[in-house]
Amino acid sequence: MKPAPFRYHRAASLDEAIAALAAAGPDDEVRVIAGGQSLGPMLNLRLVRPTLLVDIHRIDGLRAIDVLPDGGVRIGACVTHAMLEDLPASDRLPPGVADVLRHVAGGIAYRAIRCRGTIGGSLAHADPAADWPSALAALGATIELAGPAGRRSVAASAFCLGLFETAIEPGEVVAAVVLPGSAICRWGHRKHCRKVGEFAHAMAICIDRGGEAVEAWLGATGGAPVAIALDRAALAGIAGGEAQRRAGLHERIAAALPDSIAPGDAYARHLHAQMAAEAVNDILANR
Ligand SMILES: Cc1cc2nc3c(=O)[nH]c(=O)nc-3n(C[C@H](O)[C@H](O)[C@H](O)COP(=O)(O)OP(=O)(O)OC[C@H]3O[C@@H](n4cnc5c(N)ncnc54)[C@H](O)[C@@H]3O)c2cc1C
Incomplete structure (x- = not known):
């Protein structure tokens, strides 16, 4: 399909883009376009039908x-x-x-x-x-x-x-x-995609700046990203070698997973917990 007709304004500055958005008429549906990688397909499928596009990509x-x-x-x-x-x-x-x-x-x-x-x-x-x-x-x-x-x-x-x-x-x-300007000591980022290049079904990221809590941020949850805070000392106390630590992390994170994430879908919840456990493990294993 092709997009429904729209007017196009390529802005040369941020102020010009803001002015173009503000000048739109009451019947206009205005959209900013940057890379067009999400908006382009939505226009082509007519999921959105803006009357004016303000292009900011060349500012x-x-x-x-x-x-x-x-x-x-x-x-x-x-x-x-x-x-x-x-x-x-x-x-x-x-x-x-x-x-x-x-x-x-x-x-x-x-x-x-x-x-x-x-x-x-x-x-x-x-x-x-x-x-x-x-x-x-x-x-x-x-x-x-x-x-x-x-x-x-x-x-x-x-x-x-x-x-x-x-x-x-x-x-x-x-x-x-x-x-922020602070250094990152360790970090872990894991995502699960069925096919390379596809959107993820579960992802997690931990940024370690050395505090008492280790925070894992979960993405691909179906809504806004979700944070899970874990006590560093308790995590470090999981006994055994690499395999036991990973299993222990998975168990603790699965228990801490909010009910709002993939309710009733045990497989999806397992994936979310697994990605978070792997990301946290990267930090604990000092990678
Ligand atoms: C096949 C495919 C696979 C993809 N896989 C992934 C993936 O694995 N992970 C991932 O993160 N993304 C993925 N994407 C999305 C990709 O990262 C897009 O670049 C991104 O979602 C949108 O960026 P864009 O600059 O193209 O925005 P556009 O498509 O130009 O705009 C998207 C929306 O944001 C608005 N907008 C854009 N810029 C601004 C701005 N500065 N201020 C206000 N509103 C703005 C637009 O009005 C529009 O509503 C994928 C896309 C495709 C097509």
């Missing part, structure tokens, strides 16, 4: 990765998954951060999709099976939104509200993702 300021004076990292909304996958090895970013970004980005879909799809588009789309929502929540990121009333920041952990639902207000655009 230079949205395609930059900057290190902030406090050591944090600001990633423009139109930075593609491929740009993050290809991050060069350098001492610009806090230790460990580039490794996590490269790993998560490189596991998204196929290279062709990663070359167009953007981090901001992925967040705004809020597909529960997408990789960035849980990864950025685990990384302690904040999402910078720009709109007619100015700029505001929302914690990534509070940004995705549910299935395709976010904290974005009408007229707002995701401008950037800001990561």
Whole structure:
């Protein structure tokens, strides 16, 4: 199928994009388009029929990765998954951060999709099976939104509200993702896909900055990412070798899995617990 007719505005700056969104008429249905990797198929299938598309993909300021004076990292909304996958090895970013970004980005879909799809588009789309929502929540990121009333920041952990639902207000655009400047000691990220390049059925990520609790963020839960906090000392006390530790982790995490995750689906719940156990094990095994 082909999309229903729409008007198209390519914005040269973020201010121009916000003005174009604000100037839309009362009968307009306006959409931002970034990489088009999710919106394109939805337009073609006529699942959405916007009357106006505001294209932000070529706004230079949205395609930059900057290190902030406090050591944090600001990633423009139109930075593609491929740009993050290809991050060069350098001492610009806090230790460990580039490794996590490269790993998560490189596991998204196929290279062709990663070359167009953007981090901001992925967040705004809020597909529960997408990789960035849980990864950025685990990384302690904040999402910078720009709109007619100015700029505001929302914690990534509070940004995705549910299935395709976010904290974005009408007229707002995701401008950037800001990561904290602290180093990452250890991390683990696991996802289960039936086929390489497919959306995951379960995923989990742990970012270890050395606190008393180990937090596993679960994605692909059917809604917003879910956090499970585990006591580090209790986990470290699981007796036995590698196999016993993994079985013990699985048992504890399965017991802590909220009822809201895949209720009544024992296999899906097993997968979620298993991905979380593997991600936590990566941290405990000091990988
Ligand atoms: C076959 C296939 C497999 C995929 N597999 C995965 C996967 O394994 N993991 C994964 O994470 N993703 C996957 N994706 C999705 C991919 O990562 C997309 O890049 C992403 O979901 C959307 O990014 P985009 O830049 O293309 O956004 P677009 O398609 O341009 O937009 C998506 C939505 O977000 C809105 N939007 C876009 N940018 C902004 C912004 N800056 N501010 C406000 N609203 C905005 C648009 O209005 C639209 O509603 C897959 C996609 C395909 C087609």
